Amino acid sequence: MMIRDYLMLLSWLCAVQGKTGYFWHITDIHYDPKYTAPQGNAPSMCSNTRSNADSVPVRLDRKVAGEFGAYYCDSPWALIESAVNAMRSYGGEGIEFVLWTGDALTRTASMNPELRLQCLRNLTDLLSRTFKEQFVFPALGHEDIGESFSQLADLWQQWLPQEALDTFQTAGYYTIEQSSAKYRIIFLNTNLWLNTADSRMLYRTGSSAIDNTKDPHGQWSWFESTLQNARKKKETVYIVGHTAPGVDDRESGAAALSERHNAKYLELIRLYSDIIRGQFFGHWHSDTFRVVYSDTGVPVSWIMMAPSVSPSRPGGPNNPGLRLYKFETDTGQILDYTQYYLNLPQANEIRKANWIVEYTLRQYYDLQEITAFSLHDLAERFTQSNNNAFVRYYAANMVSLPRDTEQVWGCGGPLNQACALRHYCTVTRLNPESFKECYSTYAYALASTGPSSPRLHLSPSLLLLLVCAELLWNR
Numbered sequence: 419m420m421i422r423d424y425l426m427l428l429s430w431l432c433a434v435q436g437k438t439g440y441f442w443h444i445t446d447i448h449y450d451p452k453y454t455a456p457q458g459n460a461p462s463m464c465s466n467t468r469s470n471a472d473s474v475p476v477r478l479d480r481k482v483a484g485e486f487g488a489y490y491c492d493s494p495w496a497l498i499e500s501a502v503n504a505m506r507s508y509g510g511e512g513i514e515f516v517l518w519t520g521d522a523l524t525r526t527a528s529m530n531p532e533l534r535l536q537c538l539r540n541l542t543d544l545l546s547r548t549f550k551e552q553f554v555f556p557a558l559g560h561e562d563i564g565e566s567f568s569q570l571a572d573l574w575q576q577w578l579p580q581e582a583l584d585t586f587q588t589a590g591y592y593t594i595e596q597s598s599a600k601y602r603i604i605f606l607n608t609n610l611w612l613n614t615a616d617s618r619m620l621y622r623t624g625s626s627a628i629d630n631t632k633d634p635h636g637q638w639s640w641f642e643s644t645l646q647n648a649r650k651k652k653e654t655v656y657i658v659g660h661t662a663p664g665v666d667d668r669e670s671g672a673a674a675l676s677e678r679h680n681a682k683y684l685e686l687i688r689l690y691s692d693i694i695r696g697q698f699f700g701h702w703h704s705d706t707f708r709v710v711y712s713d714t715g716v717p718v719s720w721i722m723m724a725p726s727v728s729p730s731r732p733g734g735p736n737n738p739g740l741r742l743y744k745f746e747t748d749t750g751q752i753l754d755y756t757q758y759y760l761n762l763p764q765a766n767e768i769r770k771a772n773w774i775v776e777y778t779l780r781q782y783y784d785l786q787e788i789t790a791f792s793l794h795d796l797a798e799r800f801t802q803s804n805n806n807a808f809v810r811y812y813a814a815n816m817v818s819l820p821r822d823t824e825q826v827w828g829c830g831g832p833l834n835q836a837c838a839l840r841h842y843c844t845v846t847r848l849n850p851e852s853f854k855e856c857y858s859t860y861a862y863a864l865a866s867t868g869p870s871s872p873r874l875h876l877s878p879s880l881l882l883l884l885v886c887a888e889l890l891w892n893r
Contacts, residue, residue: 439514439747442505444740445660445700446507446726448492448561449537450524455485455494455766464491464543465524484766489735492524493728497760499544501727501740502770504758506548515748516545519700519724520559520660526621535562535573542573553577557605558590559701560612564868589635593644600652601695601750604644606659608699610634611679626781638682645690654695654750657687662699662721664848667706667815667841668733673850674701684710684848689789691718695750699723703731705757705814706841708848709794717790722755725817729762736761737817740773752788755779759817776818782810800838807840815841 438807452465455478462478478488486497493756505516523534545554562570571578571587582592582605590607612635633639648655663680666672673680687710688692697719703726710719725739740758745751759776779785783790799807805837 437747437752438512439745440509440512441514441743441745442516442740443519443724443743444501444505444516444727445519445724446521446703446728447501447541448521448524448728448730449498449541450492450494451529451533451537453487453489453494454493456483464488479607481716482495482727482763482766485769486760486762486765486771487729487738489729489762491730493738495540497729497738497771498541498727500760500765500773501738502544502548503774504771505740505742508742508756508758513549516553516554517658517698518554518556519544519658520557521561521728522559522727523561523564525561529564532566535569538562538570539574542636547577555594555595555603555605555658556659557658558561558607558609560609563609565661575763585640589637589640590673591635591637591640595653596747599748600751601654601656602644603656603658604641606641606657607635608659608661608675609639611675611683612661613673613676613680642686645686645693649690649693653693655693656695657697659699661701662697662708662723663725664708665853666702666733667704667843667844667852668702668837677850680848686713687719694719694827696752697721698740700726703728703890704734705736705817706811707793707845708847709790709797710848711794711846717794720788720790720793722880723760725757734816735819737819739817757814757817761818763820771801777810777814782814783807794846797842800842801844808841812838812841818884 434720450465452463454462454464456462460482464478464483470746478491482488482490485494486500487494523529525538526788529537554574556570556574556577558570567590568587570590571583574586575583578592579594582594586592590609592605594603594605597604645655661674663675663683664673665676675683677683687697691710691712699721700723704723705725708721708723708725709717710721712718723734724741727738729735729738740756742758743755744753746753756778757776758773760771760773765771779788783796785796796807796811799805801808801812840857843853847853847856
């Protein structure tokens, strides 16, 4: 073959495969400006703990806390700065943009409005200085609701074009069209759909409250219209937000979105799954994923949830985490991601934050590609006793938490088998009612396997799942 032919072949392959790019996903920073590390023999405090229902100051133990934080406190500035520095170090020149999916600050009750706004400004300045050549695209979390949309729009206007600012400053949602490629990013304000008793009080226009039982701020009509226009223009789509549908993988049955909005979201995802290339969320703080199925049970889409920077959360802490995605810039197709993490006790001990690779998705789980089908198959592998997929998932879920801490909070505790079952049902059942049915069925079978019910015959998949749970318990 002539050199010219080789060049033509190479050019064709590049055109087919598309350009490879990268983007960061950082979420749930929960900056606590009042955190102070223990000094000498004197104990210190963090102003907040996400393990308790109330914002109560917590005494720090010098053995497990330090400059970069503690498992029961939100993030000090040193931790946040180390995370952003790691993003700059590991990203290189291939970074296209940054997704920042909300909950920038610690609990709203612990800070006055002036301090909140200043902390948001400090975080914005840090990201702006770090990513001078890239856009940082923020999505609102439920801890970001103390300021008006217009205040936040002014703060983030350097990253958002006018079309995006027009909707963000009135409702907190927007879309970004990649003019050089055929994909767009849709940023949702999931706070408008929250499953809370006072959700209609979260956002106000003048003196009238928004009723989230209908279509608050017209987000549903805007969302569907944006998807329709993307299909007409033959664009592919990323969907980005703070709170995903479904339930928490560590607190059985805890749903964040209201039932109405949860169902509506899944309905639209099924309807437009042919153009959706990925969904990216935070909120739960854990490293996990979800599979969306059609009405007939066929896997049609997937959701990735990145772990938090904050090490603290209800239901058990994490090590801090960051995620770097690899994708085709022409089509938006996700090729892989690399998960980075910080060993928090070690960082505090040596007084240096060494963010390192925890795993890469495809290698870690032995995936040939990232699709709804491959992730469905991965979830099914959780139930196979001769496969270590669930053990790997569980370690990643808590971001390589030290074993002694994991035993207190996670599946290493006395609820091991039930915990393992809950993870499986959480990943594959995004409707809260279907989750409850899945989990209660498994839990009943688990309880019925004792001496009092010797005649019960479990399904092969359930038996395999229980065996997997036992292997995890004894590992």
